[in-house]
Amino acid sequence: MLAAITWGDGWGMELRQLECFVAVAEESSFTRAAARLHVVQSAVSATIAALERELDARLLERTSRRVELSDAGRVLLPKARAALDAAQDARDAVDDVNGGVRGTLRIGTMSSLGLIDLPSLLGRFHREHPPVSVRLATAASCGGSPGLVEALTEGRLDLAFVSMPGPPPVGAQWKDVTTTPLDLVVPAGHRLADRSRVALGELAGEAFVDFPAGYGNRAVTDRAFTAAGLTRHVTIEITAIGDGADFVRHGLGVALLPRGSAEPGDDLVSLPVTGADLDWPISLATSSDRTPSAAARAFQRLVDEHLR
CATH class of the missing domain: 3.40.190.10 (Periplasmic binding protein-like II)
Incomplete structure (x- = not known):
């Protein structure tokens, strides 16, 4: 049985309760929390209800669409994470002594x-x-x-x-x-498709498929264009590297993608770019x-x- 954290006024919290609470808070869903913890949803609901009774506070606000933290829940969340981390540290310390992971x-x-x-x-x-x-x-x-x-x-x-x-x-x-170069990926009928390499300056005026600002590969590309004194137009933003080649394939723009992420073929061409630092860390x-x-x-x- 998991240990309980007990205070002098007579109430206590089990690590199992804190684990359930953190899972629901992070997933914003009892259903997803139950799947994450490999238990039935009713068990998660009962555990949270017991924790709320012990604390005499409502921790979660339930709506028809999602679950949100109450003011008390927001205060408890970092403390619950810290308690679970401390318990994990204790288990890890014992595992280290026993030579196990x-x-x-x-x-x-x-x-x-x-x-x-x-x-x-x-x-x-x-x-x-x-x-x-x-x-x-x-x-x-x-x-x-x-x-x-x-x-x-x-x-x-x-x-x-x-x-x-x-x-x-x-x-x-x-x-x-590690670092990976970003290569230019264009559709087979593009004006640059028959080249073996391309200079960054030749890409001015192209429509780009790229990632949102703040993503690492977007930062590498923006920095390279700024250093060269060039502007560019991003027509569509994506969040998955694997989607980049498909968007290029369907004529939505060209893209600078990590080398090897777009397999060249009859409909795509991948070209190295010269005259720019396009190494993606x-x-x-x-x-x-x-x-x-x-x-x-x-x-x-x-x-x-x-x-x-």
Whole structure:
């Protein structure tokens, strides 16, 4: 049975209750929280109700469409995360002594990681640490790299592969692990399609498919055009790298995409760009406020070995 956190006035909270509360708060849904915790929804509802009775406070405002935090819930959420982190730290410390790595590893990832072969990494990690379960969150589902970093600083992720301009925000730190060039992708009938390479200056006036401001690859492209004294027109914004080639294929514009993310064929051509710094950095981000779990440290070592 999970331990309870008890105060002098006679009421106490179980870690299970806090875990349910955090899951509902982060998912904004009892249904999604139940799926995340691998329990039935009625169990989540009953657990939250018991916690609200113990605290004598309404923690969640339920509407027909979503679940939102009450004022009391907003106060409790960071404290609940801290309590769960402390419990995880205690388990990790014991696992370290016993020479084992257990628990759940929550990884955020972009849809394209350049030279990093994530499926291969995860396969090796699973073979070396079979007791650890892995949960993946994608940039598309979180709002790109900024969303992944926010999830990391809020304690919803243990680490994340991101690409963001500027220094890390408060609560996060990262280490550059690889860079990938951005190539120009054009439809087969484009005026530049028969070239072997293209200069950045030749792209003035083109309509672009690109990512929203704040995304790492968008920042690389904007910086290159600004340095060259060029302006460009973005006609459509996307949030998944895998969609870029399809938008180009259907005539919505040209795109600067990570090398290898768009397979050239009869309908697409991929060209290197000269005269510009279009190297897209990818970093492994971790929390600067929390001690990484044993599983997170093991995965970081595996990434270092993979890149070497």
